[in-house]
Amino acid sequence: MLRTVDEELTIDELASRAGVTVRTVRFYASRGLLPPPRLRGRVGLYGADHLARLDLIRELQNLGFTLTAIEGHLERIPEDAPPEELALQRALLAPWTSDQAEEIDRAELDRRAGRALSDEETEQLLTLGILERITDDSGRERLRLTSASMLNVGLQITELQLPSEMLLQAKHIVEQHTSQMAGELRELFAANVLRPYVERGRPESERERVRTAADQLRPLTIQVLVNGFQRAVNEVIRNHV
Structure with missing residues (x-):
């Protein structure tokens, strides 16, 4: 749940809300993963944008990103990006399966x-x-x-x-082609939806449309792939009868 932009938190409150230690917050800030706090006198105050960035960092870590990769990803997001934009980034990174090793x-x-x-x-x-x-x-x-x-x-x-050798070859075939399809479909979505959105300055009016498209394309893509594979198998069977 997003907090209001006006909400102000001390570093201890921020760490508690985000479920991390104060030391972790300071470490992320030292690496440039968090923008500087807003100062009130000598006290640094944090807001919803900082919380959203910490949520995004956790999501990237759960996906297996290294710290260097996380830094590279966050560098492409404007430092003044609102919490809603960071929430969109999390939605785009959400795994397609809830399975965890x-x-x-x-x-x-x-x-x-x-x-x-x-x-x-x-x-x-x-x-x-x-x-x-x-x-x-x-x-x-x-x-x-x-x-x-x-x-x-x-x-x-x-x-x-x-035979185990047959299973190994089948696994290789499936992984090779599914990886290729995943890469090509991701590039198609990026070229036609994400990059135009970024090039237009990430307008707030389009943010929900992009998030909805990403969410709804997941089940639709899986359904299309399963149906397409079934039709391809039927075609192979007909050609070899």
Whole structure:
């Protein structure tokens, strides 16, 4: 929820609202990630724009951005950008899936699968990229579940007893083409919606339209891609009968 621009907070209040430490706020400010506070006497006061920037920084961190990458992204946003503009930036960066990777052990994997998985089945889940091997701070080997929603799909695939090499090649094909489509569609949206919006000076009157377009294009794009793939498969089948 956006706060009013007139709201004034001390650095302690800002840190508390943003869920970070005062030390973190000062560190971000020293790196130029936050604009200077407004001074009242010798007291620095912060507002909704600072809170919105901290929210955006957290979103970028959750997406795996390094500090250098975050600095580069924020450099492209005017320092006097209002909270609503920063909220738009967050909306544009929102992930298309709520899935988050999580660390689990073998017992937890078996519990989620509903049965004890064989070493071969676990290896196939690793081949599919649904699981990754990691080492924790104590040196113990653990598993990272990259997508909880894909675990059931992966288990059904392992039951088909297909060669691991085939699964690896299929994974490569899917990732190659989906990455290419994602890049091209992103560039299409940027060229026709985002860049014109920025070039016109990020007018307030267009901000909600851009945010709505980004939100609504997510489910529509997925629906179009699924339908397009299904039609392409049908065409391949017809051509090879």
